[in-house]
Amino acid sequence: MQSISGRNTTLHPEDFGLGAFLSTPDRIVIPRRARGRLSPAAEHAYQQQLVAFAAAIKAINQRLDFKVSSRGWCYLLEPHGLVKGEFGLGQELINHCRKTGLLPLDICADDSARSFFGVEHVDDDPEQEVRWRWNSITYWLERYTPVSFWDFQPCYVQMVVEKIDLRSLFEPVCAEYHVPIANARGWSDLNLRGDMMTRFKEHEAAGRRPVLMYCGDHDPAGLRISDSLRSNMEELSVAVGWRPENLIIDRFGLNADFIEANGLTWIDNLLTGSGKDLSSPKHPDHQQPYVQTYLERFGARKVEANALVVAATAGRELCRSALLKYIETAPILEWRSRLDLARVELRQHFAESVKAQATAWEVRP
Numbered sequence: 001m002q003s004i005s006g007r008n009t010t011l012h013p014e015d016f017g018l019g020a021f022l023s024t025p026d027r028i029v030i031p032r033r034a035r036g037r038l039s040p041a042a043e044h045a046y047q048q049q050l051v052a053f054a055a056a057i058k059a060i061n062q063r064l065d066f067k068v069s070s071r072g073w074c075y076l077l078e079p080h081g082l083v084k085g086e087f088g089l090g091q092e093l094i095n096h097c098r099k100t101g102l103l104p105l106d107i108c109a110d111d112s113a114r115s116f117f118g119v120e121h122v123d124d125d126p127e128q129e130v131r132w133r134w135n136s137i138t139y140w141l142e143r144y145t146p147v148s149f150w151d152f153q154p155c156y157v158q159m160v161v162e163k164i165d166l167r168s169l170f171e172p173v174c175a176e177y178h179v180p181i182a183n184a185r186g187w188s189d190l191n192l193r194g195d196m197m198t199r200f201k202e203h204e205a206a207g208r209r210p211v212l213m214y215c216g217d218h219d220p221a222g223l224r225i226s227d228s229l230r231s232n233m234e235e236l237s238v239a240v241g242w243r244p245e246n247l248i249i250d251r252f253g254l255n256a257d258f259i260e261a262n263g264l265t266w267i268d269n270l271l272t273g274s275g276k277d278l279s280s281p282k283h284p285d286h287q288q289p290y291v292q293t294y295l296e297r298f299g300a301r302k303v304e305a306n307a308l309v310v311a312a313t314a315g316r317e318l319c320r321s322a323l324l325k326y327i328e329t330a331p332i333l334e335w336r337s338r339l340d341l342a343r344v345e346l347r348q349h350f351a352e353s354v355k356a357q358a359t360a361w362e363v364r365p
Contacts, residue, residue, distance in 0.1 A: 028056045028080040031093060053093060054102035056080070064312075066172075067109035070094045072165040072309045075265065079310070084265055109164045137350075144346050147338045149178040152331035155211045155248075156203035157323060158196055160184040160229075162216030162305040169312060170215070170319045177327050184216065193236055201242035211248045211326045215319070218254040219270060219302035220278055220294040226251055252322035259303050262311040266301045 031049035038046065060076060068075075074082060074090040082090050097103040123129045150156050159174060159181040161167050167183045174181040180199070182192060200210040212229065216222045226249040237243040254264070270278035277283060278291050279300035285291055308315040 028053065028077060028082075030077075030082055030086065030090070032089075050093075050097060050100075050102060054097045057094065057097070057103055057107065061107060066168040066309075066312070067106075068165045068168065068309050069163065069306065070108050071163070071304070072306045073108070075304075075307050075310050078265060084267060109168045141343065141347055141350065144343050145339065146342050147335060149332075149335055150203060150206075150208060152335045153327060154208060155326040156200065156208040157211045157213060157326050158182075158199065159213040159215075159323075160196075161214070162222065165306045165309050166215055166315075169309060169315055173316050173319045173323065177323055179213075179323060179327075184214070190236065193233060194240055197233055197236060197240040197242050197244075200244070200247065201240060204242070204246065209246060209248065209326075210244070211250065213322055214249065214251045215253040215305065215308075215322075216251070217302060217305050218256065218259060218298075220291045221272070222254075222302075222305075223251075223294060224290045248326070250322065250325070253318055254303055254305060254308065256298065258314075258318060259307075262314050264303050264307040264311065266303055268301050270300050270302055 031053050033046050070091040073094050074087040098105050157179050159179055162184050164183050167181055204210050229249055230244050233244045
């Protein structure tokens with residue numbers, strides 16, 4: 001991998017002329033730092049390329065309505081000149097620009113599980129605090145939900161995906177149908193599995209069929225994920241008091257037909273997360289039937305789930321179509337009607353309460 005290390009400095013687009021570094025609107029010049037110590041002129045030229053690269057990233061980001069990881073950015077940059085063999089360089093460039101201030105830190109999606117909780121907030125503007133509180137009350141009144149969406153459905157659906165990019169991409173669709181979604185990166189986490197199983201247990205007891213949707217990589221392990229998902233939940237069946245015997249597991253992507261129809265990028269290897277190659281006879285799982293079957297059908301290549309970010313519209317439609325196999329749309333109208341009535345009643349109660357409290361404040365000495 002090429003190194004991009006250099007002086008740690010914050011540069012600004014106005015310091016440079018960018019035109020020379022964006023050769024066409026559809027192609028972005030990828031900065032490549034030569035080995036060894038650079039002359040002042042070469043260093044300056046490289047820094048110009050970094051600034052232009054960051055400006056192009058920002059321009060693309062303005063057209064996105066979801067966040068992607070640094071790996072996802074490489075897929076978005078592929079049509080603009082970043083070849084798949086340079087994805088490592090692309091990730092390093094993006095993270096370098098984040099560290100030096102050329103790109104905002106939050107240009108990449110983060111897993112909320114790594115966020116800080118309990119950070120102190122100091123209220124220093126009374127008027128702003130009152131406005132914020134009233135906005136919070138308005139938000140609460142408009143989203144008060146005493147009637148469950150799932151009370152009107154025959155199934156209860158949850159979703160896990162492979163890679164944070166897919167969670168970010170699918171979140172609006174899942175929110176529309178009240179489907180919990182998580183990144184399977186933490187699938188080994190006992191709390192994640194336990195929480196999901198507890199929800200399945202409660203809804204199955206209420207008469208709904210549990211459904212787990214999955215979308216992930218197209219590789220040997222990804223195509224047999226259903227087996228491992230079920231067995232991983234079985235491990236906690238005693239602790240949770242629920243077994244996935246009636247659970248429907250639906251792996252709805254990525255699949256070969258969708259990959260070809262949307263021109264997603266195939267990677268010419270079967271390297272696993274540990275860096276070992278499943279296509280090599282030296283790999284301990286190479287002779288496993290699931291690996292051999294995959295090699296016969298698709299060869300030594302794979303598609304990462306991140307690739308879906310370049311086909312965002314098709315990806316969301318894939319997600320919606322998969323969910324609507326188990327979610328009935330007709331009962332949603334009745335649910336919304338019941339919900340609207342409950343929210344009107346809440347606003348009436350709230351208005352009466354505010355009036356009564358205001359009167360109490362007026363007579364208080």
